[in-house]
Amino acid sequence: MKSTFALFAIAGISLLRVASANSICTTESLANYILLGSAGCTIGSDTFASFAIVTPGSTGATAIAPSAVTVAPSGGTTDPTLTFSTNLTASDGQLLEALFNYTVAGASFTSDTLTLSPATEAVDGAVTDIQNYCFGGNFGPDGVDGCAGTNGALLGLDGAQNTDSTTIPGVTSLGITDDFEIDGGPPMDPGSGATAGTFIDQFTANANASPTPEPGALLLTALGLSLAALREIRRKNHA
Numbered sequence: 001m002k003s004t005f006a007l008f009a010i011a012g013i014s015l016l017r018v019a020s021a022n023s024i025c026t027t028e029s030l031a032n033y034i035l036l037g038s039a040g041c042t043i044g045s046d047t048f049a050s051f052a053i054v055t056p057g058s059t060g061a062t063a064i065a066p067s068a069v070t071v072a073p074s075g076g077t078t079d080p081t082l083t084f085s086t087n088l089t090a091s092d093g094q095l096l097e098a099l100f101n102y103t104v105a106g107a108s109f110t111s112d113t114l115t116l117s118p119a120t121e122a123v124d125g126a127v128t129d130i131q132n133y134c135f136g137g138n139f140g141p142d143g144v145d146g147c148a149g150t151n152g153a154l155l156g157l158d159g160a161q162n163t164d165s166t167t168i169p170g171v172t173s174l175g176i177t178d179d180f181e182i183d184g185g186p187p188m189d190p191g192s193g194a195t196a197g198t199f200i201d202q203f204t205a206n207a208n209a210s211p212t213p214e215p216g217a218l219l220l221t222a223l224g225l226s227l228a229a230l231r232e233i234r235r236k237n238h239a
Contacts (some may be wrong), residue, residue, distance in 0.1 A: 025073035030084070030100065031066035044077030046106035046205070054099045054143035054177060061097035061181065064088065069098055077107050078205045085198040090125065090184030092192040101143045101177040107205030108172055109135075113165040116156030117198035124185030125194030129156040131201065134175035135168050143177035156199055168203075176201060 025041035025048060033041075033051040040049025057063055068086050075081040090096045112133055119127040132139065136149030149171065154164040168174075180199055185192030 025082075027070065027072045029067050030069035030071050030098070033071050033102075034066055034100075040103075041073075042106075043073050043075055043080035044106070046077055046080045046104055046203075048073075048080070048082065048102060048104050050138075051100060051102040054101055054141070057097045057099045058095065058179075058181065061095040064096050064098040064180075064182075066098075066100070075202070079202065080104065080106075080205070081200060081202040083198060083200045084178070084180065086196065088182055089195040090182040090193060092124075092185045092189040093187035094182075094184040094193075096182040096184075098178070098180040099143065101139055101175065103138055103173065103175050104203060105173040108170045109168045109174060109203050109205050110170060111165060111167050111204040112154065112174070113163065113200075113202045113204070114154040114156050115200040115202065116158055116162045117200070118162070119158045119182075119194060119196040121158065121194045123192035124189055125192050126181075126183045126185070127158040127194050127196040128181050128183070129199040130154070130179045131156075131164075132177040132179075133166070136171040136173060138173075138175035139177055143179075147175060149175075158197070170206065174203070 023041045025043050030051065034053070036049065036051065038050050040047045042048070053063070053066060064086060068088065070085050072083040072085070073081065074083065084098070086098070088096055114129060114131045116127065116129050121127060131154040132144055132151065133154065134147035134149050134151045137147050140146030150169070152166060154166060155161060156164060178199070178201065182194050182196045184194055
C-alpha cells in the first residue's frame with residue numbers, strides 16, 4: 001500500500017509541475033522575458049513565449065539592450081496586451097533599434113493592433129515601429145521569413161500613423177516580430193533628435209471560444225486529484 005501511495009504522490013507532484021510550468025506574466029525587462037524561453041508566461045489563458053533578439057538589425061543601427069526595455073502585461077484571455085517601453089534619446093546621426101520576436105498562443109484570435117505612443121522628436125528625428133505578424137505559424141531566426149501561415153506587417157509612425165491593426169481569421173497561434181527604432185536624423189543635422197518611447201501590441205480573441213485552461217485552474221485540478229487519491233487510499237486502509 002505504501003508503494004501505491006508513493007505512485008499517487010509522484011503523479012500528483014508531476015501534475016503540479018506541469019500545471020505550474022507557465023508563470024503569470026509580470027512587468028519585467030525584455031531580458032527577463034527572453035530568459036523564460038519556450039515555457040513563457042501567461043495572460044489569462046494565452047501564453048507568450050520564445051522572446052528572442054533578432055540579428056542582424058538595420059544597417060548602422062545600435063541595438064537597444066534588452067535590459068533597457070520594460071515589458072508590462074495587461075488584459076486577459078480575450079484582450080492580452082504587452083506594452084514595451086524605454087526612455088532613450090538618439091541625437092543626429094544615431095539610430096537606436098530594438099528588434100525581437102515572440103509567439104502568442106491560446107485563444108481564437110480575431111485582431112492584432114499596434115499602437116505607438118507619442119514621442120519627442122526634433123527637426124528630422126523620427127520614432128517608428130514595424131510589426132511583422134505570422135498568423136498560424138512562426139517566423140524563422142531573421143524575424144521575417146519562414147512563416148507557414150498568413151503573414152504581413154503593421155506600421156506605427158509617430159505623428160503620422162500611431163495606430164495600425166488587422167483582422168485575424170480565428171487562429172490560435174501567432175508569431176510576432178517588432179522592429180522599434182529611434183532615429184536621431186542625418187549626421188551633422190543641428191538640433192535633430194528623438195526620444196522614446198512606448199509601443200503596444202494588443203490582441204483580441206473570441207470570447208465565445210473555448211480557451212486552454214489557465215495554469216491556476218490546472219494547478220487546482222492537479223491538487224484536487226492528488227487529494228482525492230490520498231483520501232481513497234486512507235479509506236481503504238481503515239476499512
